[in-house]
Amino acid sequence: MEEQAHHxxxxxxxxxxxxxxxxxxxxxxxxxxxxxxxxxxxxxATRRFDFSSRALxxxxxxxxxxxxxxxxxxxxxxxxxxxxxxxxxxLGHVDLNTLQGALDDWxxxxxxxxxxxxxIIGRGFxxxxxxxxxxxxxxxxxxxxxxxxxxxxxxEYMAHHFDGIADHLPPFAARVLHHTLYRWRGAYEYTKSxxxxxxxxxxxxxxxxxxxxxxxxxxxxxxxxxxxxxDRRFVTWLGAAVTTLFVAVVTILxxxxxxxxxxxxxxxxxxxxxxFPGPLSEAQVTIVxxxxxxxxxxxxxxTVSSITVLIAGLVTRLSGWVMALHNLVREWLTLRRIxxxxxxxxxx
Numbered sequence: 364m365e366e367q368a369h370h371x372x373x374x375x376x377x378x379x380x381x382x383x384x385x386x387x388x389x390x391x392x393x394x395x396x397x398x399x400x401x402x403x404x405x406x407x408a409t410r411r412f413d414f415s416s417r418a419l420x421x422x423x424x425x426x427x428x429x430x431x432x433x434x435x436x437x438x439x440x441x442x443x444x445x446x447x448x449x450x451x452x453x454l455g456h457v458d459l460n461t462l463q464g465a466l467d468d469w470x471x472x473x474x475x476x477x478x479x480x481x482x483i484i485g486r487g488f489x490x491x492x493x494x495x496x497x498x499x500x501x502x503x504x505x506x507x508x509x510x511x512x513x514x515x516x517x518x519e520y521m522a523h524h525f526d527g528i529a530d531h532l533p534p535f536a537a538r539v540l541h542h543t544l545y546r547w548r549g550a551y552e553y554t555k556s557x558x559x560x561x562x563x564x565x566x567x568x569x570x571x572x573x574x575x576x577x578x579x580x581x582x583x584x585x586x587x588x589x590x591x592x593x594d595r596r597f598v599t600w601l602g603a604a605v606t607t608l609f610v611a612v613v614t615i616l617x618x619x620x621x622x623x624x625x626x627x628x629x630x631x632x633x634x635x636x637x638x639f640p641g642p643l644s645e646a647q648v649t650i651v652x653x654x655x656x657x658x659x660x661x662x663x664x665x666t667v668s669s670i671t672v673l674i675a676g677l678v679t680r681l682s683g684w685v686m687a688l689h690n691l692v693r694e695w696l697t698l699r700r701i702x703x704x705x706x707x708x709x710x711x
Contacts, residue, residue, distance in 0.1 A: 374487040374531035376439040377477055379581050381491025383432040384470050386577070387448070388463060389499030390425040395457055397421055426451060431581060436473075440480075444472050483528060490524045491580065494540070497521075498573035506562035510555070513569075515548040535586035536579045538698060539705050543572060550709040565709045572707040579705075589704035590697070598700060602693040609688060 411418075419427070429448055436443050447465035449457050470492070478485025497518075501509035522544040529537030550569075554562050578584040590598075 372531075373439060373481070373484050374528055375533070375580070376435055377484045377487035378491035378528070378532070380432070380435045380439055380473070381470075381488040381493075382495040382577070382580055383428060383435055383491075384466065385492050385495035385499050386581075387425070387428045387432050388466055389495075389502060390421070390428050391454065391457065391462070392459060392503065394421045394425050394454060395459060422454070425454065435581075440476070443476060444469055483531070486524070487528055487531065490521065490528065493521055493524075494576060494580075495573075498569050498576075501566060501569060506559050506566060509566060509569075510551055510562070513547060513551045513554070515551055518544045518548050533579070533585050535698065535701055539579060539586050539701060540576065542702050543575065543706050546706055547572065547709065553709060568707050568709045572709075575705050575707065586701050586705065587697070589701055591704075594700040594704070598693055598696045602689060602696055605692045606689040 432448070433446060436446060447462070447469055449462065470488075474485055474488055477488050497512050501512050504512070522541045525532070525537045525540045525544075532540075547569075550565055554565050557565065579586060
């Protein structure tokens, strides 16, 4: 049990558990409201299968979320309190107030149990639920009041929270969360100038953004999976081009430095010869002319220095800084493309 308490995946599982706790109740709220508004109708034998069209019904999406919640709780710790979830056949007749109270008590017990074992796991559970609230509680508040969940201070607070557990999340996940949360801060002021229809559109865009968060934390889709084949080619070629350009600039600077040094040497040699006592013989004049031929010596010095650097890089692997630079450029470009694919603009 002690090894499990410090397993890095447990923080991610705690984040997922917090998210799914809020999502399950949000989906149940939607399902109950929809089932009570519509009458039961016979099935339509002409429609496509849900799994083939990827258009899961509210009921199917709710069952999926419930199963994910149960399995995540079990993986996180078999000793957690039993989930107070209704059976599938009881979903349409659930008392939401009673169930919310039971889930609230359960989540409090879970938070205490996780925080007692390891504070960062308890915080992960809280962060996941808080992020899920940004959309799932917004649907309860409706277009009139949901914008308070998009207050810049709240979103910045959450972004910094996820920064603190970045090492326990999948690669780039915390950066994507940070980026999207910061970009959504502007929606708070934007919604102030919108009518009801405009606010509904923002809420719809928030649902799409929440879908990205869900997949990053729960759905098993990594941030890199959002890159298309064109994105990967763009990153590869542009990364290589930027690295090559940087190496070329460094090479030119090295040559200029060698030329400057050789010029300084030529000036110093000339001043020494002027001060040399007595006339110079023809042989001495030839030697001095060769010494003062700065173009020849500059070319020799530049060539020798380049060969030296190349050999040193091949022998001692000092040229690894080029690969390190290339990797940094690729990572920066990759993040830029991931940000572009994972951010959902509220103004669209």
